[in-house]
Amino acid sequence: MLRMGMFGRCLAAAGLSWFACSAFAATGGSPVGSTNVTTADPAVPRPPGQPCVVQLFQDDVFNDFGTRPYSYTPPAGCGTKWAKVVLEADFSVTAGVQYDRTASIWLGGVDLYFGTTEEPSSTVAPSWHVERDLTDYSALLRNAGQGQAILWNLVSSTYTGVIHGSAKLLFYPASARAPAPRVPDQVIPLGSDPVGSVTNLATSTDQLSKTLTLPRNVVHAYLDVFAQSQNADEFWYTCVPDQYAAAVQECGGGNFREAEVSIDGQPAGVAPVYPWVYTGGIDPYLWRPVTGVQTLNFMPYRVDLSPFAGMLSDGAQHTVALNVAGANNYFSTAATLLVYQDSHSSQVTGGVTRNTLAGQAPTPTIASTLDSTGNGGITTHLKRHFTIEGYVDTSHGRVKNTVDQTVGFADTQTFTINATTYRQVTDQLTSMDGTSSSSDGSSYTQHVSYPFRLDYNEQVAPDGSVAVATTVAQGYRLDRSTGFFGFPLYADRVDNTVDSADTLDFDAGGNFTGHTGQASTQAFAYRDTLGGCYRGGVGSAAGAVTAYTRGKGCPGGQNGVYWFSHPDGSSWQGDALTGW
Template identity: 25%
Template sequence: MFLRPCQLLVISCLHVAVYGAVLRNFQVTQPVVVPDDAKQCTIKVLQPPTDCGPLGSWAAITLNLTVTSNGTQYDRLAHFTFQNVEIWRTSTPEPTIGDGIIWTYIKDVSRYTPLFANPGTFILQLDNIVEPGLDGIYSSKMLNVTLPRNTVKVFAELLASGNAEEEFWYFNAANEYLSTLPQDTTYGQGPFRELRLLIDGKIAGAALPYPVIFTGGLNPSLWRPITAYGALDLPTYFLDVTPFVPLLTDGNPHQFTIDVVSAEDDHTILQNWYVSGLLQVITDPSLKPTTGHMTVYDAPLFSQTSTTAVVQPDNVNITVKATRKLHIEANILSGSGEATYVVWKQDLSYSNEQSYIQDAQYQIVTQRASGSNIATHNGVPSVVEIFSYPLYIDLAFSADQTSFTTVVDHSYDRDLLPDPLVVRSKIEMSQITNGFFQVETDGNFANGTSNNTFAYEDLAGNTYTREVDAALNNITFDREGGTLAHTGTTTEGFQSISQVIKYVLGRLPGGNK
């Protein structure tokens, strides 16, 4: 990459002035890693950069999204696209009446530098509903692809998020046992979801999606002011599809399909998942066509799955398990005469246990998704991912269904090298939340606590740690450390906001509100 280390491009998507005791929402994550000696050049969206160096020459590119909202509104999904390519998927924290809320998130989009080398259309799509009772306003597949014939490497990045009947997909019950539960307890089609990429109908790779919980999910008080991990920056999934290069460099269009499947007999899901993706294509300096052969292809169309249950008069326990192994190899010869032997392997494991106790008055989900994705080019790693996404949710409803308690314990542990041009990094995140929600005719009441532990490190030597706790909308403890830390100090008992907040009823499994 030919980048000048003295230029940093910062794109400001929205800037607002805020006064008063505004509730500041945030997602615990590492600060953006940029060169210390970079000259910063800040522009607003839709304005061309000036005095930022030649187009595409920047050492790093970041997007700064700052949003404020005041009123009553549900959380909303948002998509950032540039050059018709989705580069960031986010969601909005739920606002409050009074002084409202504000949040800022800075997204590193440096790996999309080739997109920014040319003028293009930048779009933020944030769908919203404004109607009586919902007055908070936010400021704001299948594709045929023809690759260059001198392509030598191809890396795919997939984006996916479950919504509506699929928002709590990990709570969906297997169809065989759905009728054993009280009506409207949850949806069907089971809890297993696999994100797949197919090329000309053949599996090129798969991913087990991380269960992002949006700020209107379960109990909204759990996510104020600290959102669940991924709510402001949904994780994306990386695959090395270079073994398909010998098939893709014939000059003809090839069908790329992204879908989400279940463990049910028909593998279908409910409505809906939003999926998209992009390809990072690396070409050879020679204009001669790349040649080669796929030498190994062992990739079943669907994962191996099993579903079992123990059904008693008042209690139902359902367990779904899945595994996937994928192994693809290819010999590739570039037009310049460079030979590359590519090996791409995946080993994924999934389990989900649902317990419905006393006619679903108590509902517990224990889920674990883990695995490894390893690609090598002539023995050198090109894509590496070792991950574990444990999730535990405990819902307990009162006998009259007017109140409930929630416990959410989830983690995001991921060792990731998304492609050879990005530094390998490791994130270990743990979040434990507890909350109570009471439905009232004059405005719902809720409270929640959140305990967060976060650690980041990369092979460039950058480190960051943060422990931060919240209760009743207040930050009660905050300590950060590492080379990327802003202060390295500890704050205890810090009061961020004292106003009483009335809550929109959170979304629950089965569409219950």
């Protein structure tokens, strides 16, 4: 149960601005009956006042494998410190045939957006809207630069869907009602492309890395990580260890994936990999019109590297790197280093005093009960607890930073294989529980879990026709809290679930004859200790929206969250709340 501390009651009493948070629907009103993309995800809350708007690109056409460059200039007359910065992007694809495509937006090598697209049909031309809170990237946005949108798309006589896209940045000026939060002093991409692009990692040893010399007064550092499965790795969550692949007729390489962060070759942190399913994944009808969790708009995972701040401030070159354990061709990755500096000292000193992650290889334990015909189960488990400590001698004294985390991965795959049945049930749970704390009294605790269940059931009828019934259940659960010397300041909770089902039908010749039973639901819930509440729900059947709710379960049946909150699950470390 979330508890409201004194700090939360004081903020509420101060009358801080409230924002009624809406969901992304196909239309401005109720989308019931619509076949267009509809999700229950919340929009990014906004502070009061009119934003300054910078258009990045407008109605670009994505019909080839080229990039779409643009020039960026900060908004004139809008200051250099903002209460909030929000990216808004709108995409659409014409009716026809087209694969799901990966989309990303870049500026100065930094990833501003990462996601995939909706697949169209012969009668539906989907359109959708995405948003991302980029306030922590304000240092990047204060300077002019070059950017590009990347959305590779093949258009031919077969693949006819043409994708269009627009994107803009909205800058909300700081005010007495909405002060500018403390944000990182530097925003540094790990990629080598000066404008920006993903780095593909085909194996566990491939790396996205950068060797750099940081300022000599770093006090905190974080790394925002994206790791998206591609190609043979797209369905990594269904794969099995190589020795069982032939028996169960599945991809090899195992089903454990985890992003690993290192500094100068020393393990420095872990980012769990989310099992995103794209709109062409497994059965495309599963995701029309309700997409999977975060399918159109990935959330990065933020890794706390603050124990290394003193070491990073020594004036020497250091290599920050990312790899994906278990990668098996391949993962597309992007990472951004966020650095906070000591504003009252040009040079700090320090070092790493403890790192128990070093020496703990990400090697899962695998067991099998498969028989000679491929029936039975395969389990894959890995659990690691580690503590990393370091100190920094700052302008206000020595500060010890500690990251204490437990990372878990548990997967069970069960197979039933005979002359008329091929069934694979995947139950997977990725989790992370951890606390970042400093000797100055501040602490941040986060509990993350990614439950995932896939039931793929292929049945052959006596006449040789085949029915493939699939159900998928995804979850994204996040609990966060910040405190000061053990006193709770603020906490919030995100719970996003999607459940989808469909059955594909094929004749005895393997020709697709139709599908039945399409149904899906999404439930999105958020609350915080200031009384903020968001609830969104959407249901569909036969490819059309059948139910859509907003605010049900919140006080007065209305959604309402504060402008500085993060109901979408985007990262915060407490600075946006306590930095003023």
